[in-house]
Amino acid sequence: MDAELNRRRIIAIARVAFADEGLDLPMREIARRAGLGIATVHRHFPARTDLVTAALAELVAECRGDMQTFLDEPDPWRALSGAVHGFAEHRVQDRGLNEALFGSHPSAAAFAVDRREQARAMEQLVRRAREAGAVRPDVTVDDVRVCLGAIASFRLAHSTTDLQRLVDILLIGLAADVRGEAVR
Structure with a gap:
């Protein structure tokens, strides 16, 4: 019983x-933050990758x-x-999740398949938008990745309104129909 409570506590602390x-x-x-010894943490999670996987598994499933x-x-x-807005609204506050899904952090190796799937899905979204004429014809998935990188680097020391403004500006830059207003 105590072991399971310790495990849940470690995961909750690690997630935050x-x-x-x-x-x-x-x-x-x-x-230290969990109020436990390092040996207790290592009993539950022998390697950092084990802890990262346990702490982020639920969030990665939500992203999927x-x-x-x-x-x-x-x-x-x-x-x-929507994918760009979703990333900004739900993921920018979670540095670890960004590193797991959009970076190449070695501790996030368990999520390599998810990273590839997210990349393929984004390629599909960009291709569909380009084929429909919804984005400028020269927009590539790399352009969208640059936008996501800009959003990921934006920390919420700034206001949420500033973040929304950044997202709107980035999307206007991608959109085929630029009228000087936020494109949603």
Whole structure:
């Protein structure tokens, strides 16, 4: 019973810590925050990858579901812009999740398949939007990745309104129909 409570506590602490500080936070610090010894943490999670996987698995599954929703959206612009907005609204506050899905952090090796699937899905969204004329004809998936990188680097020390403004500006830059107003 205590072992299971300790495991859940470690995962909860790690999830918050990784979100705030990234995946490089030492396991010793997670143990300290959980009020446990490092040996207890290592009994449950022998390697950092085990802890990262346990802490982020639920969030990565949510991302998978979100992306499927965008892929199922029949309107190509709404699908692509929804994916960008979704990333900004739900993921920018979670540094660890960004590192796991959009970076190449070694501790996030368990999510390599998810990273590839997310990349393929984004390629599909961009291709659909380009074929429908919803984005400029020269827009590539790399352009969208640059946008996501800009959003990921934006920390919420700024206001949420500033973040929304950034997303709107980035999407206007991608859109085929630029009228000087936010494209949604």
